[in-house]
Amino acid sequence: MSEARFPKRGTPWPELKAELIAMQGEDTPWTRGLFGLWWPNPSPEVFQVQKEAAALYAYASQLYAPWVPSLAKIEADVQAMVLELLRAPPGAACTLSSGGTESNFLAVMTARNWARVHRPEVAAPEMVMPYTAHPTLNKAAGYLGMKVVRVPVTADYRADVDAMAQAVGRNTVMIVGSAPPYSHGRIDPVAAIGELALRYGLWLHVDACVGGFLAPFFRRLGRTLPEFDLSVPGVTSISADLHKFGYTLLGASTFSLRDAALRAHQQFDFHEWPYGPYRSVTFAGSRPSGPIAAAWAVLRLLGEEGYLEIARSILRTTELFVEGVRRIDGLAVLFEPEMGVLNVVSDEVDVITVADELTARGWPTARFLEPPALHFLMDRVDNESVIHELLAELASVVGDVRAGRAKPAEGGVGYESGAARRGL
């Protein structure tokens, strides 16, 4: 616990700022975490634009967009750009949310409410999803009183559509595909999952939090990828995070519906209080509009050309990194990376210890369990030398682990929020 006391007197900002900067000096520079634990790292120019655009709207709650016409316009512009990128049919709708968690929550909630109307015989609604789907879907299901059935994936780490079909039962109202799952980064066969959804009249949600703003540009560079967006028959809704490969300020994601009429199941509409109507399509009420303004600015700053350049850089980073890993004795990549997610495995050294030691040496690296692996998220880089530095450190750590000179760190693997870790 911190020793901080609520202050009697105020402290001038220059002093506080100096204190913050001094404390940050103890952290690993976040621009170095680009291969694992941090979200995509924008260029210094994009970072500056994020901050300036957000500051212009720091005063405004998104809840008040009806009274701030410029904010309503910004929101509508972002929604239109997103729906075009996700190849939405005419009549689709997009909601701007605070992050992938909220976007997935809106999907589960809207599907559940839709099922109450269209599948009234189902008293205990269930959703079927691949084992690799994101935990936020279980989190949402927990809040919303839905049961989740997770189904094993195929040997190449994609959704097993036959197994999903077998798991669909009388109470199933929703199925999920990921584009891609964060764990293995391989896009699920969404077209086949869409056929399943159409056959049984199920709500299909695609979690494209990672790939929504990257796959379209990989495809334009000639990569062949499974189809997953709103142009795929059977896809009802899709989540895509602006604050991941959209390179926008943290706090921005999107939830899109194939048909705006489905909004009826998403909207909270309340009248019985002294103020009269209270309507909302998101979980939060007052929420910052800074991330929306930042998203608007970054999408327009970069444009298709800017995102293509980023996509090219990620492909190049991935190629260099995979080549480098293959040159390190004892390490292998689990499979050819499809979307910048890369799992590095070994038959010879304990990769969890390798991840711990890399982290201790200032390269925060995610640890992965099934199978044990180092988990990297490839990103654009300002300078390729950072890849060679990381590879050199990785080779040195592998040598030390092999020689018994490194021990695994205390503590768990995976993700825990800071507060959860401190038991708050």
Ligand SMILES: *Cc1c(COP(=O)(O)O)cnc(C)c1O
């Ligand atoms: C990151 C992620 C989420 C959750 O998003 P947050 O922005 O962390 O709330 C959901 N699904 C996938 C596939 C993700 O990678």
